Amino acid sequence: MATIEVLCPKCSSAVYRHGKAASGEARYRCRGCHHCFQLNYRYEANRPGVAERIIDMAMNGSGVRDTGRVLKISPTTVVRHLKNSTQRR
Template sequence: MDCPRCGSINYTKDGFVKGRQRYACKACRYHYTVAKKSDVKSVETGRMALELYLNGLGFRATGRLLKISYGTVYAWIKKWGATVDLPR
């Protein structure tokens, strides 16, 4: 994991921030964290849930298909649904 600021591979562990490992670059002294794989997966799952819902699948069916709760599907639709431009 390279430093996002200078690209250096010389870093040290520097504690935790909100449960994530924090790193300090030895070259530029920049502090950074790396996204968890679960965060990336949840964004992909959220996109898929939104797409399935927009294609006519209900909250519960979408939740069953993606193996997440329908409440999570509902929250994601409520959060991201307004940002989608629907074809007219």
């Protein structure tokens, strides 16, 4: 039987299984920083790096609908990420 060693994407520590997502995919939780994540996401907006791409595209003049079309996500999700990005910085 093949095993896959899973490490935390944030701090590279060991992880443990932390149940299942609604889509049926396994969830993992880091022992060090307690970050929860999945290996595979079904929706494109949940994948790592998408939030940064949304902000970059907005700064370069792309509209909400254009950003959603290029990244294959909902325009509503694009607006939500842009509204919340001001709170994080």
